[in-house]
Amino acid sequence: MTHGLNTASQALLERLSQGIQQHPKRVTAVLAALLLTGGGGAFAVAALTPEPSDIPVRQVTHAVDSQADENLLAALEAPGFSLYRSEQIRSSDTPESLLQRMGVADPAAAAFLRGDAAVRQNLLGRTGRMATAETTDDHRLVRLTARWTPDDSGNFRRLVVERSGDKFSSRVETAPLVARTRLAGGVIQSSLFAATDASNIPDAVAIQMAELFSSSIDFHRALRKGDRFAVVYETLEADGEPLRAGRVISAEFHNNGKTHQAVWFQEPGSSKGAYYTLEGESLRRAYLASPVEFSRVTSGFKMRMHPILKTWRAHLGTDYAAPTGTPVRTVGDGVVEFAGVQNGFGNVVFVKHRNQHVTVYAHLSRIDVRKGQSVEQGQTIGAVGATGWATGPHLHFEFRVNGVHQDPQTIVAQSEAAAPVSAAARPAFDRLARSMRTQLGSAELIMQASAE
Numbered sequence: 546m547t548h549g550l551n552t553a554s555q556a557l558l559e560r561l562s563q564g565i566q567q568h569p570k571r572v573t574a575v576l577a578a579l580l581l582t583g584g585g586g587a588f589a590v591a592a593l594t595p596e597p598s599d600i601p602v603r604q605v606t607h608a609v610d611s612q613a614d615e616n617l618l619a620a621l622e623a624p625g626f627s628l629y630r631s632e633q634i635r636s637s638d639t640p641e642s643l644l645q646r647m648g649v650a651d652p653a654a655a656a657f658l659r660g661d662a663a664v665r666q667n668l669l670g671r672t673g674r675m676a677t678a679e680t681t682d683d684h685r686l687v688r689l690t691a692r693w694t695p696d697d698s699g700n701f702r703r704l705v706v707e708r709s710g711d712k713f714s715s716r717v718e719t720a721p722l723v724a725r726t727r728l729a730g731g732v733i734q735s736s737l738f739a740a741t742d743a744s745n746i747p748d749a750v751a752i753q754m755a756e757l758f759s760s761s762i763d764f765h766r767a768l769r770k771g772d773r774f775a776v777v778y779e780t781l782e783a784d785g786e787p788l789r790a791g792r793v794i795s796a797e798f799h800n801n802g803k804t805h806q807a808v809w810f811q812e813p814g815s816s817k818g819a820y821y822t823l824e825g826e827s828l829r830r831a832y833l834a835s836p837v838e839f840s841r842v843t844s845g846f847k848m849r850m851h852p853i854l855k856t857w858r859a860h861l862g863t864d865y866a867a868p869t870g871t872p873v874r875t876v877g878d879g880v881v882e883f884a885g886v887q888n889g890f891g892n893v894v895f896v897k898h899r900n901q902h903v904t905v906y907a908h909l910s911r912i913d914v915r916k917g918q919s920v921e922q923g924q925t926i927g928a929v930g931a932t933g934w935a936t937g938p939h940l941h942f943e944f945r946v947n948g949v950h951q952d953p954q955t956i957v958a959q960s961e962a963a964a965p966v967s968a969a970a971r972p973a974f975d976r977l978a979r980s981m982r983t984q985l986g987s988a989e990l991i992m993q994a995s996a997e
Contacts, residue, residue, distance in 0.1 A: 891933025
């Protein structure tokens with residue numbers, strides 16, 4: 546029987562296969578119909594689910610306490626940073642113009658500056674002083690600070706204008722200056738001051754260098770293009786801000802193939818220091834090279850046409866051109882022999898030195914000493930002027946030996962040097978000299994690097 550079923554099944558399969566081969570299109574249509582019928586059934590089933598809009602919705606709310614600190618939130622709403630700007634005071638400045646240049650938009654601050662006595666006395670109208678403003682990010686003033694040096698006491702003054710809430714206050718404080726050491730160098734292209742300006746060296750330092758080497762270098766006529774120098778000097782700072790230059794500590798000048806060096810040294814127990822070569826020889830001579838700092842000689846010790854008398858006459862001194870009010874100093878230690886008015890000299894001072902030497906300082910605009918007063922080398926005795934027989938402001942300087950006029954330049958060149966470093970102070974000086982050689986070498990390297 547089983548054999549019979551198998552035989553029948555095989556016969557059915559053979560008949561189906563022949564039918565598919567003979568009528569493929571009909572078979573495909575039948576299958577498609579069956580599939581569509583099944584899909585429709587599936588669609589009908591899916592359509593029986595509910596619409597989303599018909600589903601009921603319920604909103605649940607619950608109050609939660611804030612964990613944020615109200616003070617912290619208030620702080621976050623406040624300005625988050627400060628702005629700083631510095632400006633030099635101008636002679637024409639008003640509170641409004643100064644604040645405007647510093648980026649401050651604060652009418653209340655301007656009103657306070659206008660009415661405050663400390664600000665009027667120490668800031669407004671003080672040309673050249675530097676002021677620094679701290680503001681909020683919306684340009685309201687927080688603090689205004691200005692610093693200056695009133696004298697040579699080693700201290701500086703600080704003006705502080707400060708906001709506290711909606712009000713301002715001002716105060717003037719005194720604090721010590723801090724000395725810092727700086728290294729610099731330069732190359733002569735035209736003049737000493739042009740070279741120091743190019744190296745951002747203060748004029749006060751340039752003047753000191755000219756004074757140091759004045760007995761060895763004629764800075765008006767002996768400089769050569771390519772001469773170079775290195776210098777170590779102090780800057781006096783207030784709260785990190787340089788206010789003015791201090792003393793030259795050491796210097797080196799290469800002029801026309803010759804090297805000149807100087808270092809400041811104060812022997813232990815001495816009341817004041819002096820400049821020496823790095824070998825310990827004193828650079829101080831009995832007389833300074835000039836009674837006026839780094840001034841121009843307009844007429845030397847020679848025959849000349851007198852500017853007023855219009856006749857050829859011997860000029861028995863040296864004339865130095867300088868603006869009225871320029872300080873005049875005595876070239877050596879001595880005693881004031883005369884101080885007053887005398888004929889064509891106008892205001893004049895006579896200083897008597899040892900060995901019957903007398904120096905004369907004429908045409909002064911003012912006299913700062915009196916007869917019989919002792920004076921030290923470099924001490925100010927008056928100021929340049931145009932009194933007496935003078936066509937313009939200048940200093941007429943004379944040098945007399947036993948009453949006879951001598952060429953001041955010759956006398957200065959022949960004057961003896963002061964004593965060298967003492968034997969007791971020599972070890973300390975040698976240590977300083979070694980340190981200065983290193984620093985001067987570093988300064989020259991800095992100069993060469995900047996030139997490249």
